[in-house]
Amino acid sequence: MAIRLSKSSFTRLLHTNLSSPSPLTLLIFENNQNRSFSASNLARKKDASESWVKETMEKIRNIGISAHIDSGKTTLTERVLYYTGKIHEIHEVRGRDGVGAKMDSMDLEREKGITIQSAATYCTWKDYQVNIIDTPGHVDFTIEVERALRVLDGAILVLCSVGGVQSQSITVDRQMRRYEVPRLAFINKLDRMGADPWKVLNQARSKLRHHSAAVQVPIGMEEDFQGLVDLVQMKAYFFHGSSGENIVTTDIPADMETLVAEKRRELIETVSEVDDQLAESFLSDEPISSNDLDGVQPLLDGVISYLPCPTEVCNYALDQNKNEDKALLSGTPIGPLVALAFKLEEGRFGQLTYLRIYEGVIRKGDFITNINTGKKIKIPRLVRMHSNEMKDIQEAHAGQIVAVFGVDCASGDTFTDGSVRYTMTSMNVPEPVMSLALSPVSKDSGGQFSKALNRFQREDPTFRVGLDAESGQTIISGMGELHLDIYVERIRREYKVDATIGKPRVNFRETVTQRATFDYLHKKQTGGQGQYGRVCGYIEPLPEGSSTKFEFENMIIGQTIPSGFIPAIEKGFKEASNSGSLIGHPVENIRVVLTDGAAHAVDSSELAFKLASIYAFRQCYAVAKPVILEPVMMVELKAPTEFQGPVTGDINKRKGLIVGNDQDGEDCVVTAHVPLNNMFGYSTALRSMTQGKGEFSMEYKEHQAVSQDVQMQLVNTYKANNKAAE
Known part of the structure; x- marks a missing residue:
């Protein structure tokens, strides 16, 4: 019997024996309004079996594993694959044995001992299909975490019992909140020197604002760690075998009974705050059974019991035929196909596009429509990914994560069967903060150099390529030194192109600090049709916390400037703001207001007004007291x-x-x-x-x-x- 949380959704911090000795379990509860758990979303059709749909969808879990760097998330994924029989040997993350972790398939990942690209896999546990995405921990590759969480129904937040809640733990938790992803947290490395799970619990409460309580109590600590006591089942678990695969269940050690009683009361108290029925029993001093708490020891059992299946999560699309009204998706195979392309890779057979299917069924050979471009595309090949390995499949349905070949699209595009014009909301993409000048050493390798840059731009939205107008150099931009270093090394290894690297430079921006007016007349006579355009108005800083970086507002009353020229005026101001006069960097957080102007019946044109806008911006920019x-x-x-x-x-x-x-x-x-x-x-x-x-x-x-x-x-x-x- 599941814990009854009324309409509140919940997240649980859970731990098990899936990495060396087992860490501690915590429980966390919090409200999510938009992605509340609701099993009432199942669509109904006369020609389909409702019970079959429900049973099929309830046995699917889509989860991600995220953490601060070096917290052990890839090692955890390796253990999950081992215990579910997906792999038959456990290998070290840093690849000292020459093999390396299954999910770190790139040579650079195995050499450096870090995850660079998110990797997808799947396994079966007790007849449940679990789709897993292992994500990087380093902040430079935060987009990999971002796009994984965008399409997942649940997640595991790995916390180090020594390092505790660290900076990237907070960032990942913030990303999970952004997409309202319910999560478990796995407190790892209790066998390490300095391990302190109670410190981590307090940090989860204070730094992450989690409403949490321990679900398990460790038996011993550091080198004396032997097992744990499950506070729900009130049993002790000891782990034996070279990989801790043999679990021995016993009664609770006598010297731990007082501590266990105290922690179990704390657990019940925490659950009672979000469960009215349990609260009544707690306040009445009635006995609380393990069924009332519904706890399990293995982490995968926790994923199945506590994280939602696809039909228990409310996902919405935007209906393009109804002014982007929100449309609730059933999350079942019944209904029109709706799938989101959330990740692109260059595969051996062309572009590999990862899809999360939110509704309907997709089959090999089907024609699907890219709603963002309007193009109709045939699916030549459909696969399921196991790290860098792939398995061909004939069809996939709602709730599954698959990949397709030969589909030309961008990250964030939505595909349907053509019967609906739904789009899914895009993911948050942070702006790059650092740039490098890059050029190939050999002129003969220019083609491969361009091919590499184009590929990486398509795969990674935070990796940008531009051209310096003054020097003619190629400029690459990204999230940090490591981010750019990795791409430079990949260009060398994968495309055999050695590149010369310029000095790193920071992506400065410019903005204005006060209002400044403009009144500019662009007038030019060349013998034929002239150019005439006058614009009047002002520029000012946007309010603090504004969600946009540039705003244009037309406040002209009447037709002093014909409405057909207004878009050219906005385009001119936007173009001018691409390069400020202080140091030539883009101008942000600026509002341009057009209040008046003048046009000529013959000489006015879009070009004339665009040029007038550019010169007007330059005229008043210095008066607006710009800053860097x-x-x-x-x-x-x-x-x-x-x-x-x-x-x-x-x-x-x-x-x-x-x-x-x-x-x-x-x-x-x-x-x-x-x-x-x-x-x-x-x-x-x-x-x-x-x-x-x-x-x-x-x-x-x-x-x-x-x-x-x-x-x-x-x-x-x-x-x-x-x-x-x-």
Whole structure:
């Protein structure tokens, strides 16, 4: 019997024996309004069996595994595949045995011991089909986590019992909240020195704002870890065998009965706060049975019991025939096909497109319609992925994650069978924060170089390629040094192209700080038809927290400017804002208001008004007191306390703002906001300051205005470079 949570959805932190000795289980409850669990979404048709649909869909789970880097998520996935019989040997993540983890199929992943690309697989557990996506932990590859969570029904958040809730744990949890993904959390590495599950529990409550309680109590800790006590079943579990595959169940050790009773009461108290029936029993001091709590020991049992099946999650599409009204999808094979392309890869047989099917059935040979482009496409090949291996299938239905070959599309496109014009909402794509100039060493390899860049752009929305108008150099942009380094190395390995790398540069932005008016007349007579366009209005900064970066508003009353020229005026201002006059970087957070103007019956044209807008922007930009914005990073570093002084002093030298300083055993954990421009080479500096014992992670926070002296320096450098180029 499942826990009764009325209309509230819930997430549970669960743990089991799927990585060395088993960690601790926690339970978390929270409300999700839009993706509430509801088994009432099953569509009904006379020619189909309702019970068959329900039984089929209830036996599907789509989950992702996410965590801070080095928390053990890929190792966990490896254990899941081993215990479900999908693989027959367990290999180390770093590939010291020459094989490496199954889900890290790229050579670079095995060499560096990190996950770079999310990988899909599937397994069977107790007649349930579990689709799994293993995601990277490093913040530079956050888009891989983002697009996985966009299409999953549930997730496992892996937490390290030594490191606790770390910076990327918070980021991943925030992403899960964004897509309202219910989750379990797996507290890992209880056999490591310094393991403290109770610290992790408190951090989950304070840092992640989880309403949580322990479901299991460890028997011993660190090198003395032997097993755990399940607070739901009130049994002790001990793990034996080379991989902990043999579980021995016993009664609770006598010396743990007091602690177990205390923690079980805490668990019941936590559940009672979201379950009215259980709360009544708790307040009346009635006995609470294990059936009332419905707990299981293995993690996969927890996935089946606590995470929703596809029909228990409310997914909505936007109906393009009804002004993008929200349409609730049944989540069953009954109904029109609706599928989302959430990830692209260059495969051996062309583009490999990963699809999450939300409704209906897709078959090999079917014609499907890309709603975003209007194109009708035939499915030549349909496969299921097991890391880099694929298995051909003839059809797939709602709730499944598959891949297709030979379908030309972009990430985020929606496919249907053509009977409906539904689109799924796109995923959040963060803006790149760092750029590099890149050029092939050999001119003969230009074709392969372009092919590599085009491929990586299609696969990764956070990887951008542009051309520097002044130098003619190719500029690649991404989420950080590691992100760009990986792509440069992949160009070398996969396309045999050696490239020359320029100095990393930060993606600055410009903005205005006050209102400035413009009144510009563009008038030109060349003997034939002339050019005439006058625009009047003002530019001003957008309100803080605005969701857009550029706004244009036409406030002209009457027809002083014919309405057909208004789009050209907006286009001109947008084009002008692509390059500010301070350092030539894009201008953001700006609002342009058109209040008046004039047109000529013969000489006015779209070109004339577009040019008038560009010159008008340049005319008033300096009056609006523009400033330069720089990307500021959230930096979390951990080092032995003896090095705290030099570490914090160095952060201050880099003009960082320290916002947190915590103690974690013998280590200090410092959180700071530091300008990205001052963080180049920090990994080397930190190792030097801490005798190689320090570590840090960094992620983009926001763009902030630079100080006056930095702005002056940047402007002078920009002018000097321009002068030298003339």
